[in-house]
Amino acid sequence: MSSTLDELNLLVILLSAVTVFALILVYKIRLLQKNYDRLLHENKEDSRILFLKSRYASMGETVSNIAHQWKQPLNAIGSIQNSIKAALIFKGDISKEKLLHSVETSFKLLQHLAETIDTFYSFLAQHGDNKTHFIVADELEKVRKITEYSFENSHITLNYELEINPTIQGNANEFTHAILNLILNAKDAFDGVSVEAPLITVHVSDGDETCHITVTDNAGGIRLKPVDMVFDLHITTKEEGSGLGLFMTKKIIENRFGGMISVKNVKKGACFTIELPYAEYGKHCTDTVTPDERLTLDRINQLSRKIIELEEVEKALQKWADIFEQAQWGIVMCGADTMTLDLMNPAFAQMHGFEVNELIKKPIESIFAPECRDHVKCILQTVHQESHYAFESIHIRKDGSRFPVAIDITAVKDDNNNVLYRIANVRDITAHKEAEEKLLLKQFALDTIHEAVYLIDENSMFYYVNDGACKALGYTKEELLGMGVVDIDPNCSVGWWGIHWEDIKRHKTVLGQASHRKKDGSVFPIEVSSNYFEYNGVSYSLAVARDITERRLLEAEKENRTIKTVAENSPDVIIRYDTQGRRTYANPKARELFGVVLGKSPSEETPIIDKEYYITQLHRVVETGVEATFEITYINAISAIDYSHIRMVPEFGDNGKISSVLMIGRDITDLKQALHALEIKEQELRALADSSPGMMGSFYMRPDGTICMPYVSPNITDLFGLTPEDVRDDAASLIVLTHPDDAERVAESLAESARTMSVWHQQYRIIHPIRGERWMESNTKPEMHPEGGIIWYGYVHDVTERKQIEEQLQRSETSLKEAQKIAKIGSWELEISTQKLTWSDETYRLFELDKEQTGELQAIFSDSVHPDDREMVHNTFEESLN
Numbered sequence: 001m002s003s004t005l006d007e008l009n010l011l012v013i014l015l016s017a018v019t020v021f022a023l024i025l026v027y028k029i030r031l032l033q034k035n036y037d038r039l040l041h042e043n044k045e046d047s048r049i050l051f052l053k054s055r056y057a058s059m060g061e062t063v064s065n066i067a068h069q070w071k072q073p074l075n076a077i078g079s080i081q082n083s084i085k086a087a088l089i090f091k092g093d094i095s096k097e098k099l100l101h102s103v104e105t106s107f108k109l110l111q112h113l114a115e116t117i118d119t120f121y122s123f124l125a126q127h128g129d130n131k132t133h134f135i136v137a138d139e140l141e142k143v144r145k146i147t148e149y150s151f152e153n154s155h156i157t158l159n160y161e162l163e164i165n166p167t168i169q170g171n172a173n174e175f176t177h178a179i180l181n182l183i184l185n186a187k188d189a190f191d192g193v194s195v196e197a198p199l200i201t202v203h204v205s206d207g208d209e210t211c212h213i214t215v216t217d218n219a220g221g222i223r224l225k226p227v228d229m230v231f232d233l234h235i236t237t238k239e240e241g242s243g244l245g246l247f248m249t250k251k252i253i254e255n256r257f258g259g260m261i262s263v264k265n266v267k268k269g270a271c272f273t274i275e276l277p278y279a280e281y282g283k284h285c286t287d288t289v290t291p292d293e294r295l296t297l298d299r300i301n302q303l304s305r306k307i308i309e310l311e312e313v314e315k316a317l318q319k320w321a322d323i324f325e326q327a328q329w330g331i332v333m334c335g336a337d338t339m340t341l342d343l344m345n346p347a348f349a350q351m352h353g354f355e356v357n358e359l360i361k362k363p364i365e366s367i368f369a370p371e372c373r374d375h376v377k378c379i380l381q382t383v384h385q386e387s388h389y390a391f392e393s394i395h396i397r398k399d400g401s402r403f404p405v406a407i408d409i410t411a412v413k414d415d416n417n418n419v420l421y422r423i424a425n426v427r428d429i430t431a432h433k434e435a436e437e438k439l440l441l442k443q444f445a446l447d448t449i450h451e452a453v454y455l456i457d458e459n460s461m462f463y464y465v466n467d468g469a470c471k472a473l474g475y476t477k478e479e480l481l482g483m484g485v486v487d488i489d490p491n492c493s494v495g496w497w498g499i500h501w502e503d504i505k506r507h508k509t510v511l512g513q514a515s516h517r518k519k520d521g522s523v524f525p526i527e528v529s530s531n532y533f534e535y536n537g538v539s540y541s542l543a544v545a546r547d548i549t550e551r552r553l554l555e556a557e558k559e560n561r562t563i564k565t566v567a568e569n570s571p572d573v574i575i576r577y578d579t580q581g582r583r584t585y586a587n588p589k590a591r592e593l594f595g596v597v598l599g600k601s602p603s604e605e606t607p608i609i610d611k612e613y614y615i616t617q618l619h620r621v622v623e624t625g626v627e628a629t630f631e632i633t634y635i636n637a638i639s640a641i642d643y644s645h646i647r648m649v650p651e652f653g654d655n656g657k658i659s660s661v662l663m664i665g666r667d668i669t670d671l672k673q674a675l676h677a678l679e680i681k682e683q684e685l686r687a688l689a690d691s692s693p694g695m696m697g698s699f700y701m702r703p704d705g706t707i708c709m710p711y712v713s714p715n716i717t718d719l720f721g722l723t724p725e726d727v728r729d730d731a732a733s734l735i736v737l738t739h740p741d742d743a744e745r746v747a748e749s750l751a752e753s754a755r756t757m758s759v760w761h762q763q764y765r766i767i768h769p770i771r772g773e774r775w776m777e778s779n780t781k782p783e784m785h786p787e788g789g790i791i792w793y794g795y796v797h798d799v800t801e802r803k804q805i806e807e808q809l810q811r812s813e814t815s816l817k818e819a820q821k822i823a824k825i826g827s828w829e830l831e832i833s834t835q836k837l838t839w840s841d842e843t844y845r846l847f848e849l850d851k852e853q854t855g856e857l858q859a860i861f862s863d864s865v866h867p868d869d870r871e872m873v874h875n876t877f878e879e880s881l882n
Contacts, residue, residue: 166211219270375393462481511529595607824846
């Protein structure tokens with residue numbers, strides 16, 4: 001409240017100062033007017049008085065430009081200060097970066113204001129015999145700054161065209177005054193004139209030992225006759241003009257600078273021309289400037305500062321008034337010693353269901369719930385002592401309904417620490433309380449479930465753990481919140497977690513199994529579901545872990561039952577040995593084939609022919625822990641020799657040591673017999689191939705896709721330039737000989753033959769290492785190989801000569817067709833065995849028939865023969881058959 005009174009007192013003082021200063025200006029202007037009238041009456045042309053009056057005539061324009069050119073920077077500075085003030089009041093703090101940025105911006109704006117006032121001050125302050133060398137461009141720039149707002153507001157363009165930038169000797173301010181008078185006179189010429197694009201151009205050029213400056217406008221020109229009258233005293237084209245401006249301009253140019261000024265009408269307006277000598281040709285002229293006016297200018301500066309301060313105060317007050325009225329939360333103000341609601345914004349009244357006037361002067365306690373009213377006085381005492389207090393309470397609406405509020409009270413004090421008034425910001429937190437209640441419910445639900453719940457960040461650290469996690473691991477919540485996944489998962493490293501986090505982030509939900517280590521060091525298996533999400537730009541994973549120890553035991557028991565069922569019904573022999581080599585289990589197939597007895601070792605009784613080798617392999621697996629595979633022969637129940645593929649696998653106990661060896665034996669007697677039959681077939685193939693002019697052999701595609709030729713006849717050398725040894729284990733050297741243009745077709749047809757088990761018949765080209773391009777024809781039949789894969793048996797021979805004959809025949813047929821076409825002779829061919837008649841293309845043309853739409857050719861030919869000639873043609877045809 002004291003601050004507001006101080007601001008009001010300052011406002012009164014400023015208004016008083018403005019009034020006094022205005023009276024002083026009025027008095028001084030009237031005094032000058034009386035002196036001027038007296039001098040005119042005495043018919044004395046005192047140039048000092050005229051110059052003074054001319055200056056005051058332009059002072060109004062100058063002061064107006066000062067006010068408007070400062071307006072925008074001052075508004076910006078006020079906004080910056082209000083932003084800082086608002087941050088301090090409503091947030092209680094402001095960042096260092098924002099404060100430095102605000103100070104830097106304000107400093108730049110103040111620099112701009114200082115430069116602006118310097119320009120105006122130099123224009124108003126210069127006087128006396130201050131003759132110097134000055135640059136024309138600098139003074140023209142001052143004129144631009146002085147008139148900038150005025151021209152912008154009038155939508156007039158001021159354009160400078162400088163061919164040269166001369167230096168002139170004399171009083172720079174007088175030159176500026178003269179140019180300013182010319183430009184303002186040109187500006188006034190646009191009043192009442194409709195011009196599409198108002199333009200004033202100042203042109204500076206070089207003359208003979210003089211500088212030429214022209215000021216041209218497009219306002220329509222001067223209507224006085226002669227136009228030179230505009231320089232006469234009291235001659236003006238404006239209703240309220242004094243006629244001093246152009247008169248003084250002429251005096252300054254001619255008497256002070258020794259120059260010349262003239263005027264003429266040009267095409268679109270008036271053109272004033274000034275000729276000034278350069279600095280080296282300047283003459284000394286008499287000064288006509290007024291006495292010292294610095295005291296008046298100082299007062300103007302003081303007044304400007306007071307006006308700025310007043311505007312800032314008004315803007316700040318208006319800013320806070322807008323915040324107070326438009327705020328969406330409740331704001332209420334109370335006196336230091338009052339217990340009533342003295343001032344409030346509309347949001348506060350609406351929050352309680354009242355109009356503002358209904359709550360004014362109501363007791364503060366009346367808006368609190370009954371159970372909260374006893375604490376109000378204590379709270380206010382705390383506010384007075386601490387200057388600030390925030391709390392939550394319950395308020396009552398007009399209709400009696402209750403709602404929760406968050407209240408933030410600030411005590412505003414004077415310099416003596418006396419409380420002036422209290423401001424309270426009140427927010428309805430009903431929605432917040434509901435959300436908080438839901439959150440508490442969710443937390444209660446998470447804490448009561450049996451599963452362990454972890455909220456984890458991307459660095460594997462825990463942000464939240466529930467009671468289930470604490471019970472499962474034996475840690476307190478405080479201990480777990482200082483830990484991470486790598487601390488409880490014995491198999492999780494920092495590097496592995498980074499990879500796992502990317503998987504969770506990509507898939508959003510990941511289900512897997514892991515192990516957790518309790519505080520006592522014991523490890524138990526878990527199943528964990530990880531769910532990725534982002535909140536406020538931060539990534540998290542919500543993991544729900546379940547102890548699956550009991551499930552693992554049940555699964556193991558079920559698996560054992562399943563394995564036993566499979567083993568009991570397996571066609572393979574399954575025997576388990578202990579580390580001493582004694583049998584502890586044998587399935588029915590083992591008992592049937594080997595007649596084994598539990599508790600015995602292979603050395604005691606076994607039908608295996610090479611039992612020493614078998615026992616050696618068993619002991620090696622027990623000692624090394626590495627599985628072994630091999631083949632054995634044994635005598636079956638009918639005393640025949642059978643074959644079996646043996647695989648011995650070590651089994652480990654919980655201590656990591658070998659506890660037993662599981663032997664799985666598969667009967668491969670049929671396979672051995674099939675391989676033997678295959679070997680016999682290949683021997684027969686070799687015998688046949690050795691007498692064949694082509695190449696015969698087998699082409700085997702293994703299950704892994706690799707290709708070899710177990711047998712191939714020696715003719716491979718003549719046909720392909722390779723030896724049988726080159727392709728026995730790997731036939732890649734044969735495949736690469738396929739012509740590049742045929743390679744894809746050959747591969748696709750071979751794959752189709754394998755898929756459909758159909759005969760592979762293809763003609764294709766190869767690049768022979770010596771003989772070059774050759775044509776080959778293959779005929780092979782596929783069969784399933786006993787060890788998997790497919791094997792083709794077949795024959796390959798060189799058909800290059802046949803292909804050449806076919807190509808030659810094709811060329812001959814093409815030539816025959818061309819000859820028939822040229823000679824217009826048709827031909828036909830009859831296949832006697834099938835009675836199929838074929839016509840040449842030219843025959844169709846001769847009979848004017850469409851080859852694609854023609855039916856039975858013999859009937860068509862017979863119908864086409866003239867009836868008188870049919871018998872003769874038929875007899876001739878029959879004779880040709882004989």
